[in-house]
Amino acid sequence: MTGDSSLVSAVAAQTVRVLAWKGPDPVRVDAAYATLGPDSLTARGTSAVADYVVDWVLETGAAWVTRRLSVRTRGDGWVRSLELGRDADGSWSAVRQHDGQRAGRLDVSGLDGALDCDLGLCPFTNTMPVLRHDLVASAQRGESRRVELVMAWVAVPDLTVQVSPQRYTSLGPASDGGAMIGFASGDFETTIEFDRDGLVRVYPGLAKPPAGVTETSRPRRRSRSLVALRHSSDRRNLAGVTSTRHLKTARRKLIMQARRKIAVAGGTGRVGRHVVDVLKARGHDVRAMSRSGGVDVVTGDGLGEALAGVECVIDVATGALVRAGGGYRVLHRRGPELEPGRRAGRRATDGRGVHHRVRPVHRGL
Amino acid sequence: MVVVSIIGCDRFTAGYSAAKLAHEQAMLSGPIPVRILRAAQFHEFVAQLVEWGRQGEVSYVPKMRTQLVAAATVAPALADLAYDPESAPAPGSAGAPIPEIAGRREENLVDMANLLAARRGDPVKIEGVSDPADPDRRLYETGGLLPGPDATLAGPTFEEWLDSTS
Numbered sequence: 297m298t299g300d301s302s303l304v305s306a307v308a309a310q311t312v313r314v315l316a317w318k319g320p321d322p323v324r325v326d327a328a329y330a331t332l333g334p335d336s337l338t339a340r341g342t343s344a345v346a347d348y349v350v351d352w353v354l355e356t357g358a359a360w361v362t363r364r365l366s367v368r369t370r371g372d373g374w375v376r377s378l379e380l381g382r383d384a385d386g387s388w389s390a391v392r393q394h395d396g397q398r399a400g401r402l403d404v405s406g407l408d409g410a411l412d413c414d415l416g417l418c419p420f421t422n423t424m425p426v427l428r429h430d431l432v433a434s435a436q437r438g439e440s441r442r443v444e445l446v447m448a449w450v451a452v453p454d455l456t457v458q459v460s461p462q463r464y465t466s467l468g469p470a471s472d473g474g475a476m477i478g479f480a481s482g483d484f485e486t487t488i489e490f491d492r493d494g495l496v497r498v499y500p501g502l503a504k505p506p507a508g509v510t511e512t513s514r515p516r517r518r519s520r521s522l523v524a525l526r527h528s529s530d531r532r533n534l535a536g537v538t539s540t541r542h543l544k545t546a547r548r549k550l551i552m553q554a555r556r557k558i559a560v561a562g563g564t565g566r567v568g569r570h571v572v573d574v575l576k577a578r579g580h581d582v583r584a585m586s587r588s589g590g591v592d593v594v595t596g597d598g599l600g601e602a603l604a605g606v607e608c609v610i611d612v613a614t615g616a617l618v619r620a621g622g623g624y625r626v627l628h629r630r631g632p633e634l635e636p637g638r639r640a641g642r643r644a645t646d647g648r649g650v651h652h653r654v655r656p657v658h659r660g661l
Numbered sequence: 662m663v664v665v666s667i668i669g670c671d672r673f674t675a676g677y678s679a680a681k682l683a684h685e686q687a688m689l690s691g692p693i694p695v696r697i698l699r700a701a702q703f704h705e706f707v708a709q710l711v712e713w714g715r716q717g718e719v720s721y722v723p724k725m726r727t728q729l730v731a732a733a734t735v736a737p738a739l740a741d742l743a744y745d746p747e748s749a750p751a752p753g754s755a756g757a758p759i760p761e762i763a764g765r766r767e768e769n770l771v772d773m774a775n776l777l778a779a780r781r782g783d784p785v786k787i788e789g790v791s792d793p794a795d796p797d798r799r800l801y802e803t804g805g806l807l808p809g810p811d812a813t814l815a816g817p818t819f820e821e822w823l824d825s826t827s
Contacts (some may be wrong), residue, residue, distance in 0.1 A: 470737060471731065471736065471737050471815070472731075472733075472815065472816055473825070498737075498741075504741075556743070558743050566703060566705050567703070567732045567735055567736055567739070570732055570733045570735075571739050571740055573736070578740065608662065608663065609663070610662070610663040610739055610743055611662060611663065611665070612665045614665070614681070
């Protein structure tokens with residue numbers, strides 16, 4: 297019986313997560329099934345893109361140090377596989393087979409000191425360093441903590457292995473106990489959103505949760521729970537892949553990766569301060585517009601200056617409605633009198649002569 | 662532009678919700694493309710209602726069915742719309758409903774107000790009221806504020822949120 301109860305507690309310490317991501321490329325999808333232990337994990341997953349599919353199995357030892365990564369890529373008329381391993385002494389080995397030729401050992405002598413593998417374009421393998429260095433907790437506390445790592449990076453779909461110095465930096469909290477974490481490798485730099493379990497939620501330009509799929513029950517740490525996926529119809533997923541779509545998504549990828557000037561009306565408010573935090577953590581140039589900061593979206597005071605050069609406004613300023621009416625209940629009772637009212641319209645011009653018209657509020661409610 | 666609005670605002674004839682619908686329409690009538698995200702009531706709203714309704718030892722809060730959501734959960738969704746405009750269809754285009762975001766489960770506002778007071782050790786007595794002068798009172802009480810089937814649902818629940826903020 298004691299054996300049974302230790303088995304039960306070992307199982308109880310695990311969290312099972314079923315993950316799905318959709319990429320900006322209309323045919324890129326990633327999915328993974330992961331079992332997260334107290335200091336290790338196992339996972340298997342798959343990716344599908346236009347030209348090939350990938351499947352992989354990952355196993356770590358204690359402290360989320362990679363033990364084994366097995367990868368296979370397959371396209372029209374070709375298949376490649378890689379067995380990457382790290383033994384208890386820290387020695388890496390890699391055996392690659394491609395296009396029907398004999399399997400060959402790759403030179404991985406430069407990997408000494410690496411603890412993690414990083415499967416190219418896979419949104420799952422960012423998790424191990426984040427967990428080992430407890431970066432979600434740092435981000436939640438608002439600490440900026442930087443960790444330098446060397447990874448065994450697997451190029452996809454070639455399945456060659458390279459030494460990859462990488463840098464992870466905790467930036468700040470994300471929703472639901474998650475974290476915004478900066479990632480840099482060579483010239484590449486981005487901000488990745490992780491969930492409370494240290495799993496990637498949004499990887500700009502690569503992966504984000506597919507529309508209409510949400511985990512209906514979120515497992516708590518150290519409790520066993522199965523995750524069900526709720527699917528609702530997603531017309532866009534069913535839409536055919538056309539060249540126009542390719543162009544659109546390529547453009548969108550550029551937009552998502554660019555640093556943008558974004559103004560937040562009500563940027564110090566209940567929702568606004570969170571919006572400002574998220575945008576800043578994602579690397580955007582953010583202007584929080586508030587009365588305390590000299591910008592009044594009702595009167596228009598300071599608005600022109602605040603909007604100069606701004607590409608997008610996020611309007612979460614609802615306080616003006618409450619302010620003008622003296623409180624929710626008053627507004628509530630005065631409801632029948634409500635009308636759209638006079639709208640304050642202001643123009644601002646950015647450097648390229650683009651006019652932004654803002655019609656913020658229903659003055660005099 | 663990205664605008665936050667309220668789930669169900671198009672059903673109401675009065676009050677804050679109707680004002681938000683007017684806000685949506687004013688935005689949509691302008692020349693700049695607009696993406697709207699309708700959110701449920703925020704967790705933070707419960708404490709505000711308890712304060713507004715406080716009269717001595719009793720706080721009168723409206724009877725309301727609501728699928729409370731954390732403001733911090735709504736914020737990334739708004740940010741997504743700012744730089745990923747195609748993640749939401751243009752409002753008014755055929756068959757494109759305005760996206761909604763809400764908490765994972767429906768709550769009763771009076772129960773949540775009681776839970777909040779208990780957690781804070783606030784001795785206030787919560788009383789659910791229905792304002793007969795409000796033409797929309799039935800909507801609050803019969804689910805007019807609840808999300809549709811395609812809404813994004815995301816935690817934490819009000820109770821989890823209280824745990825994490827207290």
